[in-house]
Amino acid sequence: MSDKISPPLDRDQLIMQAAALADHLARAGVQWMPRPNADAVESLKSRFQTVAAAGSAASRAAAPVAKTAPAPVAASSGAPSGGSVGPAKQPPRRPALNPTLLSDHAKPYPGPSLPVVERESELATLATEVAGCQRCPQLVRCRTKTVFGEGNAAARVVFFGEGPGADEDRSGRPFVGKAGQLLTKMIQACKFAREEVYILNTVKCRPPGNRNPEPEEIANCRPYFERQIELIRPEYIVCLGAVSGQSLLDSKLSVGRLRGQFHPYFDSKVIVTYHPAYLLRNPAAKKAAWEDLQMMLRDAGLI
Ligand code: SF4
Incomplete structure (x- = not known):
């Protein structure tokens, strides 16, 4: 031990x-x-403060008198100090915890946070509604299955994509093709299991020819993805690609301009990074995507 x-x-x-x-x-x-x-x-x-002050006074009283001056303390970077007879080792630096938790500025999600079983039940009801949705005539004609989303209804992290591709349209599940396999690896690199997070798309029906969803289709589907996120109310939302980032944040900026910082969506923190399909076509961008995920993991105190 x-x-x-x-x-x-x-x-x-x-x-x-x-x-x-x-x-x-x-x-x-x-x-x-x-x-x-x-x-x-x-x-x-x-x-x-009172307890800490009392504790320090007690330790000072109990401590033996030092015979030599205390060694200089290493810088707060946590870097090891040099020399074999150097100063005492600094305790390892603890990861920063989410600094906005105490902020009064984040607008909370409306209504109470539901118990997990109730979230799952509401998500199932919504999925049934989506399966019968006829709001986008062209998408309805082309789709095989609607792709609602899946995962943990109490996830800390939600991955938010663009829309189903051919594999997803056939299976009815999000991110199961080649891009989905890369997303699963990204999730695992964050030390999560795929089942621990929640994965959904901006539109639930496959746009023909893998085109981007039209603004009107996104607007039609918005109540569905907004409700899903509201039910889960995650700490972090990872937008994969421009369509999801711009839709959620109501922005026209590119991924390059949106990434590298947190954006608020109610009291969730949003990061925008490259879509796995883009990363498959442009492997050089994987480094930047990993930096985005690490920014989130650091903020969450997970690395
Ligand atoms: S994309 Fe969304 S709004 Fe459009 S038909 Fe499919 S489920 Fe309905």
Whole structure:
């Protein structure tokens, strides 16, 4: 058994972790969790300050008197210090926790967060409605199956694509062709199983000849994808390609202009990156796509 003891969390880390836990539970459909508010946070801070001050005074009293001056502390980068008889090793830097969890600026999703079974039930009802949808006459004529989306109704991360291709149209499942296989590898590289995330598209019916969906078709399908995301209310939404990014964010900017930063969608954080089909045609862009995913993983405290 390892005898390593994790370094104690400081006050701010404790508050951030408590807030992150509350946020995860609320998003997973636990309804009795109180939402943090500014007064409660200030009260917690002052309580931690008191406890931390008492703890430091007690440790100082109990500690033996140092015979030599303390060694200089390494820079906060967490980089190892040089020299064999150098200063004590800094504890490993903890990953940053989601800094917007305590923000009052993020607009929450409307209505309560539903328990997972109710989300699954509502998603199933919506899928039935989509299967009979006739709003886009050309797509209805060409489609074999509607492709609603699949995955974990309490996912932390939602992957949001453009529309079904030929393989998806045949199977009724999102991202199962070559691009889908690459997406599965991207998800696994993030240390998620495909079943842990949720995958959906902007339009649920295959545009003929793999053309982009028309604005009117996206507008027709918007209530479906908006409801899916509202039910799941993930922490992160990864938009794959320009169509999904522009549709969700109501933007006309290219992927190149939208990527590399977080965008708000209610209180989810949106990143926009390249579509796996584009990455198959342009492997040089894989590095940039991986950087986008790493930005999300760092923010989520997962790397
Ligand atoms: S794309 Fe969406 S709105 Fe259009 S027919 Fe299919 S399900 Fe209906």
